[in-house]
Amino acid sequence: MASQTGNQASEPGFLSEAARRIKPSASNAASQRARELSASGRSIVDLTTGEPDFATPAHICEAAIAAMQAGQTRYTTVDGTLQLKQAITRKFLRDNELEYTPQEISVAAGAKQIIFNALLATLNPGDEVVIPLPCWVSYVEMVTFAGGKAVTIAPRPGGFDTLLQEVEKSITPRTKWLMINSPNNPSGVVYTRDQLRALADLLLRHPHVWVLTDDIYEHIVFDGRRFFTLAQVEPRLKARTLTVNGVSKAYSMTGWRIGYAGGPQPLIRAMAKIQSQSTSAPCSISQAAAVAALDGPQDLVHERARIFQHRRDLLLKEFETIPGIRPNAPEGAFYLFLDCAELMGKRTPQGQTLASDQDLVEYFLEHAGVAMVHGTPFGAPGHLRLSFAASEANLTEACRRLRQACSQL
Numbered sequence: 128m129a130s131q132t133g134n135q136a137s138e139p140g141f142l143s144e145a146a147r148r149i150k151p152s153a154s155n156a157a158s159q160r161a162r163e164l165s166a167s168g169r170s171i172v173d174l175t176t177g178e179p180d181f182a183t184p185a186h187i188c189e190a191a192i193a194a195m196q197a198g199q200t201r202y203t204t205v206d207g208t209l210q211l212k213q214a215i216t217r218k219f220l221r222d223n224e225l226e227y228t229p230q231e232i233s234v235a236a237g238a239k240q241i242i243f244n245a246l247l248a249t250l251n252p253g254d255e256v257v258i259p260l261p262c263w264v265s266y267v268e269m270v271t272f273a274g275g276k277a278v279t280i281a282p283r284p285g286g287f288d289t290l291l292q293e294v295e296k297s298i299t300p301r302t303k304w305l306m307i308n309s310p311n312n313p314s315g316v317v318y319t320r321d322q323l324r325a326l327a328d329l330l331l332r333h334p335h336v337w338v339l340t341d342d343i344y345e346h347i348v349f350d351g352r353r354f355f356t357l358a359q360v361e362p363r364l365k366a367r368t369l370t371v372n373g374v375s376k377a378y379s380m381t382g383w384r385i386g387y388a389g390g391p392q393p394l395i396r397a398m399a400k401i402q403s404q405s406t407s408a409p410c411s412i413s414q415a416a417a418v419a420a421l422d423g424p425q426d427l428v429h430e431r432a433r434i435f436q437h438r439r440d441l442l443l444k445e446f447e448t449i450p451g452i453r454p455n456a457p458e459g460a461f462y463l464f465l466d467c468a469e470l471m472g473k474r475t476p477q478g479q480t481l482a483s484d485q486d487l488v489e490y491f492l493e494h495a496g497v498a499m500v501h502g503t504p505f506g507a508p509g510h511l512r513l514s515f516a517a518s519e520a521n522l523t524e525a526c527r528r529l530r531q532a533c534s535q536l
């Protein structure tokens with residue numbers, strides 16, 4: 128019987144099984160907590176955020192204003208305007224040597240929605256998705272929500288060769304997708320052309336496996352590295368690859384919510400069908416802005432990557448003198464992934480034992496005023512993710528605080 132109080136959401140069985148089987152985004156939760164503590168007057172250096180701290184370039188904002196003034200304020204084609212799809216095809220050709228037609232392009236409210244649509248459009252209950260760890264917090268949850276089974280591959284010593292062996296071992300007749308992400312959030316690993324070539328050879332032996340390649344950090348690569356994407360390295364895989372990208376990270380446009388993908392038409396059509404019954408088209412004004420981003424000058428993108436590299440170097444130097452924490456050396460993206468295994472089991476000055484990476488995040492937040500995300504939701508317990516999408520002054524201050532907090536353990 129319906130509740131007399133009207134509070135049905137708390138009754139067992141009211142919330143769907145699908146809603147109950149997923150967890151909220153850990154990185155969103157950590158950012159929200161940091162914002163709440165700051166709002167309450169605490170001094171918090173927030174290094175949780177997965178978004179560039181730069182402003183959206185002026186020419187992109189101006190394109191949005193022009194679009195509004197020209198009356199581009201209505202619903203558009205569900206999975207993107209033709210103008211934007213054409214700009215995306217030009218981008219894929221220019222940056223990735225990939226030829227897509229506008230019919231092979233999908234646009235949604237962020238790469239997040241693109242991935243969500245793709246999984247909803249393809250997964251039947253029990254279908255498997257192979258995901259190397261560590262990975263972005265949302266992959267496993269999205270697969271689970273869509274009714275699939277995430278088959279994760281724990282990181283092991285031995286580098287890429289070991290990863291390839293593990294991928295091959297994980298593939299079963301139920302495998303629908305392999306999901307890869309380079310530059311990787313959170314590890315900063317960037318796959319080389321040779322590595323992708325070896326992965327392609329493996330995939331050619333398993334023609335039923337599709338590949339979702341999340342290239343959202345494409346432009347943020349360091350030390351002169353070049354970015355490659357799988358369908359570029361092996362054109363024979365293009366017919367079963369969804370190449371995912373977006374304007375969020377490259378052009379500091381996280382709030383505009385535009386992500387896109389290139390892929391085979393039947394998949395793109397199924398994704399559009401799902402979007403047509405959920406959010407409809409992404410914001411018309413943001414789409415016009417995205418055209419300006421993709422077609423406009425690209426030097427700023429590279430200039431900003433250089434700034435990220437400079438911050439990475441600054442942090443690596445700082446961490447040489449922070450006891451108990453071993454940073455990775457990211458090759459791309461804007462995160463340090465900190466190995467904190469040595470700090471596990473230590474006692475805080477308040478008498479608490481640090482039993483997990485979550486305890487450590489709490490300790491740094493409460494006692495040092497530095498906010499980060501714990502590694503477990505990325506599939507890497509004992510780690511913390513530090514975003515260096517923050518000013519050098521804030522990064523230096525965070526390190527000072529972390530050094531002090533670590534020396535007290």
Ligand code: PLP
Pocket residue numbers: 177236237238239240263308312341343372373374375381384385386
């Ligand atoms: N993919 C990865 C690996 C990410 O880290 C993020 C955002 O943090 C996204 C996708 C989502 O990007 P968008 O803003 O386009 O939804």
